[in-house]
Amino acid sequence: MPTIEEVAKLSHVSRSTVSRVINDDPNVNAGTRQRVKTVIQAINFQPNRAARRLAGGRARVLGLVVPVGVVRLFTDPYFPLLIQGITSACNANDLSVMLWLAEPEYERRMIGQIFQIGLIDGLIISSMLIDDPVIQALMCGNLPFVLIGRHPSDGPTNYVDADNLNSAKDAVTYLLRRGRQRVAAISGPQTMVAGLDRLEGYLAALRERALTADPDLIANGDFTEKGGYEAAQQLIPHKPDAIFASSDAMAIGALRALREAGVKVPDDVALVGFDDIPQAAHTEPPLTTVRQPIQRLGGTAVEALIDLIESPGSTPRRIVLPTELVIRASA
Amino acid sequence: MPTIEEVAKLSHVSRSTVSRVINDDPNVNAGTRQRVKTVIQAINFQPNRAARRLAGGRARVLGLVVPVGVVRLFTDPYFPLLIQGITSACNANDLSVMLWLAEPEYERRMIGQIFQIGLIDGLIISSMLIDDPVIQALMCGNLPFVLIGRHPSDGPTNYVDADNLNSAKDAVTYLLRRGRQRVAAISGPQTMVAGLDRLEGYLAALRERALTADPDLIANGDFTEKGGYEAAQQLIPHKPDAIFASSDAMAIGALRALREAGVKVPDDVALVGFDDIPQAAHTEPPLTTVRQPIQRLGGTAVEALIDLIESPGSTPRRIVLPTELVIRASA
DNA sequence: CTGAAAGCGCTTACAG
DNA sequence: CTGAAAGCGCTTACAG
Numbered sequence: 001m002p003t004i005e006e007v008a009k010l011s012h013v014s015r016s017t018v019s020r021v022i023n024d025d026p027n028v029n030a031g032t033r034q035r036v037k038t039v040i041q042a043i044n045f046q047p048n049r050a051a052r053r054l055a056g057g058r059a060r061v062l063g064l065v066v067p068v069g070v071v072r073l074f075t076d077p078y079f080p081l082l083i084q085g086i087t088s089a090c091n092a093n094d095l096s097v098m099l100w101l102a103e104p105e106y107e108r109r110m111i112g113q114i115f116q117i118g119l120i121d122g123l124i125i126s127s128m129l130i131d132d133p134v135i136q137a138l139m140c141g142n143l144p145f146v147l148i149g150r151h152p153s154d155g156p157t158n159y160v161d162a163d164n165l166n167s168a169k170d171a172v173t174y175l176l177r178r179g180r181q182r183v184a185a186i187s188g189p190q191t192m193v194a195g196l197d198r199l200e201g202y203l204a205a206l207r208e209r210a211l212t213a214d215p216d217l218i219a220n221g222d223f224t225e226k227g228g229y230e231a232a233q234q235l236i237p238h239k240p241d242a243i244f245a246s247s248d249a250m251a252i253g254a255l256r257a258l259r260e261a262g263v264k265v266p267d268d269v270a271l272v273g274f275d276d277i278p279q280a281a282h283t284e285p286p287l288t289t290v291r292q293p294i295q296r297l298g299g300t301a302v303e304a305l306i307d308l309i310e311s312p313g314s315t316p317r318r319i320v321l322p323t324e325l326v327i328r329a330s331a
Numbered sequence: 332m333p334t335i336e337e338v339a340k341l342s343h344v345s346r347s348t349v350s351r352v353i354n355d356d357p358n359v360n361a362g363t364r365q366r367v368k369t370v371i372q373a374i375n376f377q378p379n380r381a382a383r384r385l386a387g388g389r390a391r392v393l394g395l396v397v398p399v400g401v402v403r404l405f406t407d408p409y410f411p412l413l414i415q416g417i418t419s420a421c422n423a424n425d426l427s428v429m430l431w432l433a434e435p436e437y438e439r440r441m442i443g444q445i446f447q448i449g450l451i452d453g454l455i456i457s458s459m460l461i462d463d464p465v466i467q468a469l470m471c472g473n474l475p476f477v478l479i480g481r482h483p484s485d486g487p488t489n490y491v492d493a494d495n496l497n498s499a500k501d502a503v504t505y506l507l508r509r510g511r512q513r514v515a516a517i518s519g520p521q522t523m524v525a526g527l528d529r530l531e532g533y534l535a536a537l538r539e540r541a542l543t544a545d546p547d548l549i550a551n552g553d554f555t556e557k558g559g560y561e562a563a564q565q566l567i568p569h570k571p572d573a574i575f576a577s578s579d580a581m582a583i584g585a586l587r588a589l590r591e592a593g594v595k596v597p598d599d600v601a602l603v604g605f606d607d608i609p610q611a612a613h614t615e616p617p618l619t620t621v622r623q624p625i626q627r628l629g630g631t632a633v634e635a636l637i638d639l640i641e642s643p644g645s646t647p648r649r650i651v652l653p654t655e656l657v658i659r660a661s662a
Numbered sequence: 663c664t665g666a667a668a669g670c671g672c673t674t675a676c677a678g
Numbered sequence: 679c680t681g682a683a684a685g686c687g688c689t690t691a692c693a694g
Contacts, residue, residue: 001449003687014665019689029663048449050381050390051687054670059381061429061450073411080404080411087432091441096448098392099430101418110422117427118332118379118671119392119450334671345681350673360679382671385686449687 002045011039022047023057049096053119060095062086062305063120065110067102067128076223076249077277078294082126082148085298093306107134114143122305124148124298129191144308146301149193150318158308158317160301162292164194167323168201168244169208171272171290175242175331176209180270184217184240186231186250195223198246198274214238221250228253236261241269242331248273248280248289255283255330270331285329293321333376342370353378354388380427384450391426393417393636394451396441398433398459403555407580408608409625413457413479416629424637438465445474453636455479455629460522475639477632480524481649489639489648491632493623495525498654499532499575500539502603502621506573506662507540511601515548515571517562517581526554529577529605545569552581559584567592572600573662579604579611579620586614586661601662616660624652 004022008015013032020028021036028036039045053059064086066079073079083099090097098120100110114123114134122144128135130152138145139155147159175183185202188195199218206213216238219231228250235243236257245251251273258265265271265285273280276291304317335353339346344363351359352367359367370376384390395417397410404410414430421428429451433441445454445465453475459466461483469476470486478490506514516533519526530549537544547569550562559581566574567588576582582604589596596602596616604611607622635648 005687015688016665016690017663020664023689027663032663046448048385048687050384050449051670052689053381054379054385054672055687055689056670057689059450064430073415083430084404084432087430088434091434091437096450097430099395099414099418099428101415103419103422106422117377118381119390119427336671346672347674347681348679351680354673358679363679379671382686383673385688386671386673387686388673 001048002043004045004047006043007036007039007045010043011036050119053121058121058309059119061098061120062090062095062302063098063100063114063123065100065102065114065123065125065134067107067126067132067134069103072224073101078275079126081294082298085295086124086302087298088295089299089302093302095302095306110134122146122309124301124305127192127194130193130196131191144305144312146305146308146317148297148301150197150320152193152196156316158304160297160304160317160319160321161193162297162323163320164197165201165204167290167292167325168198168246168274169205170201171274171325172202172205172244173208174325174327175244175270175272176205176211178270178331180242182214182217182238182240183242183244184219184235184238186219186221186228186235186243186245186254188221188223188246188250190220195246202244221246221253223247223249225249225253225256229257232257233261236263242271243269244272246274248275248277248287251287251289251330252279252283255287266329266331272331276326280326281328283330288328288331289326291324291326293323296321332379333374335376335378337374338367338370338376341374342367381450384452389452389640390450392429392451393421393426393633394429394431394445394454396431396433396445396454396456396465398438398457398463398465400434404432407554409606410457412625413629416626417455417633418629419626420630420633424633426633426637433465441465453477453640455632455636458523458525461524461527462522475636475643477636477639477648479628479632481528481651483524483527487647489635491628491635491648491650491652492524493628493654494651495528496532496535498621498623498656499529499577499605500536501532502605502656503533503536503575504539505656505658506575506601506603507536507542509601509662511573513545513548513569513571514573514575515550515566515569517550517552517559517566517574517576517585519552519554519577519581521551526577533575552577552584554578554580556580556584556587560588563588564592567594573602574600575603577605579606579608579618582618582620582661583610583614586618597660597662603662607657611657612659614661619659619662620657622655622657624654628652 004018007018049059126148150159150161151157187199219234221227221231232254273287273289276289280287280289335349338349380390457479481490481492482488518530550565552558552562563585604618604620607620611618611620
């Protein structure tokens, strides 16, 4: 495995100069730079990341924390897509990814690892619970990090998020405009900001039309198919004529409950989901839903993090990406 | 961030001794060890992995290469489950995971990275093409690696695999025993060992009963739903009374083709899949299929790799995990 | 624009 | 059982 020392020898310069070339330091004579680059190519030199990091440079490695159990990981296409978006952006930027899937049993140890591992330049964290201790700890440390999904704290947290509130509001407004009178909501878990914001969007849409929210028309789900199914069962006796589900998985569960209850979609009850997962196009009837730019969310997070690593201490990055209401047959 | 130096100072020993304690070197006096451990606890010291690795020790980081595009990554629950199994085993062993999702455009660069990054102790690679250059390169290098899915080379490669050949053979034998006369196969891509082995199992089952394989009853798929759909369409005119599909995704595609052609499953055509993905239980009719222990595959790979890192140069590890034929309604 | 030197935080012979 | 020293492969002031 070639080292910087060998490159230096072969190109008749010092290690310092080779290091400058590697790091694109402008203070190198063009000819020298060319010579060094040729040697690097020739012997296929790649700087050792561990050494680089240790010496105070960048390892060019990002950490990614995905704190969900198996069930959601493979139930919900959100995560593969997100991981894909992140990986893709990292590849494009010559960065590697270190993945932590948080399992509750190991969470404490994981927190320790992530900080002190000394191996990563920054961290991306997806869908944390609002009061997750990891975020608290991170805010006290000095490792740059970007959240996927905004964090409600006042601190200078950096995040990238879909515009959950406004998309939910738009979706519900759409139902209202189409003449629906009793629009119900199946909310996501209120321990996650996405759950909170989507419900808030629902309420905002009602408020805008001076409608009062009916507690009987709001049922709690947990973003899963099963949760949506049960929530819909709870809702049906109260005769909604539309349901806004905070996730497609829950919408699909609701669809099942409605079918079982003999309720026609969209004739009796219009149904709108959130996410636009692949199955959404293949339900019966196909689901009208809010499309999140999941991969772009991941890519944008990587870019924000790179930015943050390169210019720390600048103003917090808080990026909100727009969504799109995909109208199919269910509403 | 505490360093080994501080631990040494606080416990009144040298850095060497602290290092020995960290690395469970038996040559440390019990009292000293206790004292050092107490200090480590007290200041929450975690050794810097980059430094450790650089100094010749272990970073306690494994690399994971998953060379598939988005489509398969989120179409196929195989990968999330595998990643989960690997992560889980790593957590249990205090190891971190570095993930590379190989995108074709970056594959060459990725290969370079993986070797020379100097950041990982070993590598797990899943579902490589048979002639993938990464494996060639890896065999020449000196980074310990374990394949998920066997490699047909003669070299001393280490792998963990499901028993694809025998499971496929058993599945087909099951169809034959139930009196099916014209058992067709939808094969996986023949550029992957799993595709190869499962087809080989099909052929072996026929051979065992002294039946000749009919080329018209073998159609090529690519492990996707679409591929299975098209393969089945190709098969139907040749009147099979059973189909063995090399993956559930393909079986689901075949089911759709059969339904569209008005062919009844299992009455007219019995259908067996492979994988036992979650949807398999919810098709109409529910799918009889071969269940792979995907998570265990991942966990076993981690253990084999740890083993390999700790005792390099020992005999190659080639572990084949048994599967299970899950009988539902389709055959 | 370039090089010599110190240092990042560890591990590992070596000597005792 | 323990410590002093060298070294892993880089980066980064510092001096020129």
